[in-house]
Amino acid sequence: MSEVLLLLLLLLALGPGASALPKPSGQRQTGPQRNKLLLVSFDGFRWDYDQDVETPELDMISVRGVKAKYITPPMLTMTSPSHFTTITGRWVEDHEVVHNMMFDQKTNLKVPHKETLRRTEWWDTGATPLWITAQNQGLKVGSFHFPGGGAHYSGQPIQRHVFETPGFPDDNETEWRENLDTVLDWFSVEDFDLVTLYFGEPDNVGHQRGPDTPERKDIVRQIDRALGHLRRGIDARNLTHNLNVIVTSDHGMTTVKKRPLVDEIILNKYLPLLKLASFEILDYGGFGILTPRPGREAEVLESLAKVPNITAYSKSQMPYSFHLGRSQRLPPVVIQADLGFNLNSRLIVYVNKGDHGYHSGEMDMKTIFRAFGPDFRQNVVSQPFDSVHIYPLMCRLLQLQPAPHNGSEEVTRALLVQETDGASRLVSSLLLLVSFLFFFV
Template structure:
């Protein structure tokens, strides 16, 4: 059987950790804010990977509750399908569903390129040609507004030949205190070179959730660690007396799975004839012709075992997925595990915590919190889709959206002052 050699679950959980451990700041020379942009507000956009919608209350994240309590807090934020790290970080930063921006999974095959994109790959991840849409930092830089990124999916890649003015290659060597100080240092720069959009990423909660499950003491500790860091950052930034607003999001939630009764693909030549892009909660299968696809689908459908088999064109419309695959990167057949179950493609022990399931599953829900001069005070809103964050941040920064997106400003416009 011709299979793709793909990353293990461990790499998917860690998301970025195989990148070169270069801790130096990368700077694109010659960039300055236009005169009009020098008077614009500032946004610090923070992602807490794997921070489930209920973690703040469940684990008493005092700073997040206090700061968002005085600002805006959503009941939850719904991730795009699939509820995975790379697709959702990139949906938040582009305002597009995965099928429209091209990162359709953490690992997938591109028929036209005859190549595989995978998290942790030091060749594909920084290659800007894989990424569709216009990330917020690209939008900002095109409109003469300086941006900075202390990690975000896509920030290392030259998307449309543009990176943030200041960015870092992903690593986990630098302490949170050092990273917070870097944010402060950015905001202390002269107006001409000071970034107005800053993205920032915390991996700790996701790591703990995968290894120990969402109900664990380790997740509680990770939540409180990140909460403390955000409290320190907010306090340090407030002393600068700049119009800085904070937007706090996560990419997905987390749930427990049965690690003793794992799922596997049927051991048959019918399935072995397909290319396989494996994942714990979702498997993409690529066929060579219609007959091969039809035969495999019928077999998998008849032998469903704690998973559901879908033909690409018959996936639920609410996913905005198979039928909208403009890059032709989604498998011809998609297997989605039932909540509480996961596929295993490795002899290693399976992690207890998982995400990537149907995005209607409550445990997959993420967070949205915001505060600062751009936002109304003491405001609570209902659950909404994460693609709507993009037009919100663009409006705060005064950026013109120049390409069609899936997000709609009217969904969140009412939370702005």
């Protein structure tokens, strides 16, 4: 009698409906249980940007979906390294996109960020981004402006990619709405399964004006209006019940201290760069890299130790928590400025009023995570987590067998409707079983 009842209760707990998210497999599933996924990134959206601005759409997402208190980006808190961690689930030392600029220490090649986005050799490092994993398992995939989306991986392009228009302003609200409509049509008209969409704000405003300014508040309001346009577009195209949406970012932003000759760091005052270094990228905000000339690394590190408001690391002795030390691309010396201070090599050339690139543990570097759709719970606020865990969550939503990655599916499991409901159903059934056995035995 007890065995029969136990079997019935377990079947009830784990039977059809206990989870609409079956374990990932390598086969494309065309049944109604597979939902589509849109990943939207707003560059430089700090975790608290919605706290001093009226953002009804973001607030609605928090009620109708899930919200993390904040997300910790990887070291390095730069656009390309962080976005590639999100789309691969790999730490920067594993995916090797170690800077916004493509560079070569031997030739002193330095390719600007916008041009680097078109250079496959910078992105195709052996880490497999989600686009390729999804394509290889039968899904239809697109990328709109997303960093890394324009490269080929082992010779394979992403099925559809749109590059940013050169010279076009990143804050054009009309273009934003057109881009959102285009992406939603990919889902509704062309039956895409996965699309990644990137916006260059509020990063640009944060750099040019600073994060604590009226202009930053204005662009956050514009972002909120864009999310309203997205929500209405989803409803109009009947995608409400089969499209999951994740809204996130790559890093935060902090105010750069700009008192002349006090807060500026000019490294050549402390060590002769031309004499001691063969390669450098130092005029780039809060993060710098340097290749000492042969036999001069100890001298370089000793000189850098005397520079105020920075910490210099030998790559071989870098803290494990940075997940940078195993990188083959990073030069031997990495320089991290204290929050709000910026690096200059020989002259003060830095003009930004806000920046990132600082330690990912700083609260000003934290970023946002919101998600809504049929597979997400509602009105849930989760504890903070690292952005590396977004990748296995996306694989779970798309029912994909993931490529090797550094994230954990367990970190975000409780955000999903079926996972929580299934677990609750099992616990309730087991408690019922215990009560029954206690009563009859």
